[in-house]
Amino acid sequence: MQSVIEYRRALHRIPELDDRLPETCAYVRSALASFELEAFSPIPSSVCAYLDAGKPETAAFRADMDALPIEEATGLPFSSGNSGVMHACGHDANTAMVLALAEYAAAHREDLPRNVLFLFQPSEETTGGAEKLCGTGILERFHASRVFAMHLWPGLEQGMVHCRPGPIMARSNEVTVTLTGKSVHIGKAEEGIDALAAGAEYLLRAYGMATALPGEEPVVLRFGKMVSGAVRNAVSGKTVLEGSLRTFRDETQALCRRELERIGQEIEAESGCRAEVRLSQGYPAVWNHEGLYEAVRAGLGERAPLLLAAPTLTAEDFSFYQRRIPGLFFLLGVGDTPALHSPEFCFDDEAVLPQGLKFLKRLLLLP
DSSP: OOOHHHHHHHHHTSOOOTTOOHHHHHHHHHHHHHTTOOEEOSSTTOEEEEEOOSOSOEEEEEEEOOOBSOOOOSOOTTOOSSTTOBOOSSHHHHHHHHHHHHHHHHHTGGGOSSEEEEEEESOTTTTOHHHHHHTTTHHHHTTEEEEEEEEEETTSOTTOEEEOSEEEEOEEEEEEEEEEOBOOBGGGGGGSBOHHHHHHHHHHHHHHHHHHSOTTSOOEEEEEEEEEOSSTTBOOSEEEEEEEEEESSHHHHHHHHHHHHHHHHHHHHHHOOEEEEEEOOOBOOEEEOHHHHHHHHHHHGGGSOEEOSSOOSOOOTTHHHHTTSOEEEEEEEOOSOOOTTOTTOOOOHHHHHHHHHHHHHHHHHOO
């Protein structure tokens, strides 16, 4: 049997993208087989395993397996062997810890207070593998009553687990605004409809809207890309703004959507440009179940996770599991490291992963 460190380093060498994970899935399947756990795939590029301990309820543990389209620059001796692809978000570590937990659970079947469902999913970084996996009814089929996941987190104390009840990660929606005007030579500007000016005005009003919302919860709206026009001496006939909206409550997201659409209607009426405002479905907010949080905190006592002071404005598709059953998302500190999604992201796995695994084992054995 391999250690959690060996699992992580082997997985780090074979990063793959989205739902195209043949090497990763083969590795996970092979490891599970060595624990005498039978693997199955409810959706493509997923690997799941069920450990029947003869109990009426089941605890589920999720690991995300996909990597990022980033060229690794860590210089690690176990660096990515796939050019242009890297585990820059720590999904190799998430998968390694759940694999090691499965190994432990298989060896201690008689001590388990619940059956266990292990969920290794694809596409967290892209199209939401969690939603697709949940759509198969797997949680209901195996009577899962709780679900857990853990993610590495720079800036938190190395090896320490953090959590909070309620919101911990934001809802994410991609925002695309298209303004279509009429392009003419600037010598006849009065005959055109200036889509660049309309786009600039839309941007300012949208930012004003975001800062004017009630302050009970954080809201972030930012546009990172604006493309307009073709040449300097012609009125722009088209402007496209691309940005992201981060909220926590569905009601706040719905309010922001209405406001963004209203601003589009105003700009359309004032400028003559046709305005189209589109928001992607995105991921719901990761919202930790308050009752389960309190039960875990009380059950673990002095070993309970540290309280995370405030939610983050990043997003995660673990939220889809939480919309079906009570779930908790934990952050495992890796200390002062490069940021997630950085080509330099690395951490001291020997100091961090055994601590994360210990915590998962405590969750597994919690009555």
